[in-house]
Amino acid sequence: MAISRRAFGVGLLATGAVGTGGYLAVKDRPELQGLLGNRLNLFGFIGGEKEAFLADPDVVRALGSRGLTIQSRVAGSVEMVREQALLSQKPQFLWPSSSIMVDIARQNGVRIRDDRVVLNTPIVIYSWQPVADGLMQVGLVTRTGAGHYQLDLKALLEAIVAGTDWSKLGVNMLYGRSRIVSTDPNRSNSGFMFAGLVLSLLSGNLATSEALAQFGPKAQAIFRNMGFKSPSSGKLFEQYLAGGIGGEPMIVGYENQLVEWILADRARWDRIMSGSGAKPVMLYPRPTVYSAHPLIVIDEQSHRLMDALTTSALQQLAWEKHGFRGPLGTPTGNLDSAIAGMLPADIDAVLPMPDAGTMLPLLDLLAK
Structure with a gap:
């Protein structure tokens, strides 16, 4: 046509x-x-x-x-x-x-x-089952009805400042003084967030520049007690997994890190959970801060x-x-x-972070 x-x-x-x-x-x-x-x-x-x-x-x-x-x-x-x-x-x-x-x-x-x-993602503390069990004996860790672990971080920080040995905190398998390790707060955010949380907990409220003058030295002592601080949250988490309970008994991290690691290789996680070694545990500070x-x-x-x-x-x-x-x-x-089942649907105890006018002088103090 x-x-x-x-x-x-x-x-x-x-x-x-x-x-x-x-x-x-x-x-x-x-x-x-x-x-x-x-x-x-x-x-x-x-x-x-x-x-x-x-x-x-x-x-x-x-x-x-x-x-x-x-x-x-x-x-x-x-x-x-x-x-x-x-x-x-x-x-x-x-x-x-x-x-x-x-x-x-x-x-x-x-x-x-x-x-x-x-x-x-909230800031959490990564530890190991024997450490969590020991801290439960002295009341620093509790377990909710849903199975999540909560940590009285302020009481633990006070014990660290006082130089308390692990054995006094119910953790007999670890030698020496109790400690918790974060990343470098002048480089990495998880260490930065933890520094703000530490200062607020020590001062009993949301930290201000006035609180820094009074409680800054305590915060400085906690960070000095850590020794070497990784520049990266990812690298610190890798150190935690590789070092085990003896190398890194407690570190600061993000909630999502363990989840992501588990999902990357479910067979690996199943082997860990069915094995005889210490199991990773996620402790939720109460209160914590959101990253x-x-x-x-x-x-x-x-x-x-x-x-x-x-x-x-x-x-x-x-x-x-x-x-x-x-x-x-x-x-x-x-x-x-x-x-x-590992993650609570809601994080109901959260502190705001101190403002930049407080955090920047705190970073300067922790860098000394």
């Missing part, structure tokens, strides 16, 4: 209109950006605890579907907002592990276009990463595969049955 030139021309116009409309529809929907082949490469610094999350093939695929490729480098949260050697590399975004880092970044001249907390993970937008284009990370799909991946809670500190999906 012959087609007139006029009809053929109208058909071309219609096809072009549909194609243009489809292009604009996709262009205006971030979740379909990847279909255009129009990739946006973003470079920024992240806390080490989020490295596995961004390397997860499912996360890479979800970001790729929105046209995003992330080139991230690991740096300590404190370092990335203070060190000019890092900031001079022109990162398009920063993803530290504490909301206070936003204020510190501003004080250091970082031109912030936007910031938003996209993940949360909020704000995405700091420096380059306008990084808003697309912020939008992607707050979608339900990526929030679900963050919780179910990496143990990160959502922006409000609540679960954003379902965990593997072997993990779900």
Whole structure:
């Protein structure tokens, strides 16, 4: 059947209109950006605890579907907002592990276009079953009806300041004085958060600059007692697992770290739980502090990463595969049955962090 030139021309116009409309529809929907082949490469610094999350093939695929490729480098949260050697590399975004880092970044001249907390995880204490059992005997650790361990951190800190031996705390298998180890608070966020929690607990309230003058020396003694402090939360967690109960009896970490480690190799975890060796235990300080993970937008284009990370799909991946809670500190999906019972749905005893005006002088004191 012959087609007139006029009809053929109208058909071309219609096809072009549909194609243009489809292009604009996709262009205006971030979740379909990847279909255009129009990739946006973003470079920024992240806390080490989020490295596995961004390397997860499912996360890479979800970001790729929105046209995003992330080139991230690991740096300590404190370092990335203070060190000019890092900031001079022109990162398009920063993803530290504490909301206070936003204020510190501003004080250091970082031109912030936007910031938003996209993940949360509470600070916990990692220990071992024999240590937890001993601390339960002296009342420093209790177990809830749901099976979670709670730690009276203030009482433990006072014992550490007093130079109390492990044997006096019910832990006869360990030699010498009791101690707890965190990362370097001047470099890594978990140590930074722990420093703020320590000062607040010692002062009996949310710490202020006035409390620093009175209780700062005690906090300094606790950190000096730690000896070497790792610059990275991830490295400290690896030291804890490798060193065992004798090498690292108690360390400061994030709730999500053990969850992520278990899910990475369930067979390994099953061997540990069925073996005769000491089992890792997660102790929840009461109260604790939340490590909020704000995405700091420096380059306008990084808003697309912020939008992607707050979608339900990526929030679900963050919780179910990496143990990160959502922006409000609540679960954003379902965990593997072997993990779900380890984590309380809600953390009901949380202190706010001291402000930057208190934390920065505390960091200076702990660096001495």
